[in-house]
Amino acid sequence: MEALIAAARKRYHNALLGTILTVDKNGIPSNADKASRLSIALAKGITNQLLASEQDKSLGQTSGAKFEELNMEFLRETFPKMQALRPGKWEILKLGNNNRLKTSDFAQYEHLAYLQELTKANSELAASLGNDYMVAPDVIIYRMLCSDEEINRDGILVDDTVCLGADLRKKNGGKPVLHASVSAKWTIRSDRAQNSRTEALNLIRNRKGHLPHIVVVTGEPMPSRLSSLALGTGDIDCVYHFALYELVESIRQLQDESAMEMMQILIRGKRLKDISDLPLDLCV
Secondary structure, three states: OHHHHHHHHHHHHHHHOOOOEEOOOOEEOOOOOOHHHHHHHHHHHHHHHHOEEEEOOOOOOHHHHHHHHHHHHHHHHHHHHHOOOOOEEEEEEEOOOOOOOOOOHHHHHOOOHHHHHHHOOOOOHHHHHHHOOOOOOOOOEEOOOOOOOOOOOOOOOOOOOOOOOOEEEHOOOOOOOOEEEEEOOOOOOHHHHHHHHHHHHHHHHOOOOOEEEEEEOOOOOOOOHHHHHHHHOOOEEEEEEEEEEHHHHHHHHHHOOOHHHHHHHHHHHOEEEEEEHHHHHHOO
């Protein structure tokens, strides 16, 4: 019997192949940089293993939005099934600019709504603070609050004399708890890659309480570009590749020693993992 995450990974790849992971008439995959021979070769290696058929290349904006959606669907199919490791009532959403939910709708960041109202009313304060504290992740996972009945299911753990400020307790009248922020980058270009770091740093600096998981999922085939985002610690938990096993095999077939060396640094240093690792990592 096939493992749930293994089956979900295949469906994830099939959905990508049917939408944004395409190969144009010149044989260039949609996640490759057409100005780079290595990027094209590595992307071809991945698509050959995933059996991509020739299609017209998707538009950039469409690719980005679709990649966010498919990552959301993969997480919906896998993470809530980890109840034995991470019990709870979970919601997984693709935010987007038009979603009614904002970062300030969660327990750790609800004070940001108050700051935003202050800066709207005071131009001098707005000039001093700016608005960089408002973050709009691509995909989020949040945990719904627990009733006292749920908390006390296996014994009386709480009553009206204690736990009056606990974020997870529904009776305290708080907001849901943000569990994870997922930034989806179909490709990594130097100007766009750092947006994920900016989002991460804002989440770190502006929180009150528990820090959510902060991760990036990408389809970038170039090890050097992956390293520009993955190397270093303190902001992003980890970078997850949509097809890491296939990328490593593609590099092995090309016998590119420098690319393989960089990949080993990222993988052994636990800075780059496969998309299949993400649901279990989110259980921590």
